Amino acid sequence: MRTIFSTFLTLVAFATSAAVAGMLDIGTVQVRATAPGMGMTGGYVAITNNSDSDDRLVAVSAEFAKRVEIHEMMHDNGVMKMRERDGGIEIPAGETVMLKPGGLHIMFMGLGETMVAGEMREITLEFASGHKATVPAMVLKPGDIKSGGHRHDHSDEHSAGHKHKHSHD
Numbered sequence: 824m825r826t827i828f829s830t831f832l833t834l835v836a837f838a839t840s841a842a843v844a845g846m847l848d849i850g851t852v853q854v855r856a857t858a859p860g861m862g863m864t865g866g867y868v869a870i871t872n873n874s875d876s877d878d879r880l881v882a883v884s885a886e887f888a889k890r891v892e893i894h895e896m897m898h899d900n901g902v903m904k905m906r907e908r909d910g911g912i913e914i915p916a917g918e919t920v921m922l923k924p925g926g927l928h929i930m931f932m933g934l935g936e937t938m939v940a941g942e943m944r945e946i947t948l949e950f951a952s953g954h955k956a957t958v959p960a961m962v963l964k965p966g967d968i969k970s971g972g973h974r975h976d977h978s979d980e981h982s983a984g985h986k987h988k989h990s991h992d
């Protein structure tokens with residue numbers, strides 16, 4: 824009886840995480856490296872909504888930043904400026920939204936440390952659906968940040984970026 828019960832729990836846990844992971848596909852987060860003393864930097868990521876209902880990125884947080892905002896770019900008398908985007912970013916059902924340099928982006932403010940190229944961090948994304956995901960973020964030199972050419976070749980992606988856990992057996 825005990826064995827059956829724990830197997831059941833394992834199956835439920837597995838099914839839940841797979842379903843959640845399948846609804847929102849969050850690419851590798853890219854964070855722009857900073858020079859010592861710089862107080863803010865940008866973050867970029869592709870988010871795909873595989874579900875049947877629209878969602879919305881409403882908040883981002885990170886341990887290394889006091890405050891994180893979701894920004895958009897806008898023209899102001901011929902000058903590109905950025906500002907906080909009211910209501911976050913809509914992620915329509917079945918679509919991919921790119922946060923990239925010169926467009927929608929995550930703004931990390933009040934940095935407590937220098938962001939050094941090559942380091943890995945973590946950030947947490949919160950969605951209107953209640954889905955919350957803590958994902959790895961890669962610190963990159965500005966020239967190494969890919970501005971949107973994220974191709975979804977799955978074999979490629981698996982050999983390159985993703986870490987697979989094989990340890991649970």
Ligand SMILES: [Cu+2]
Nearest residue numbers: 894905928930
């Ligand atoms: Cu910004």
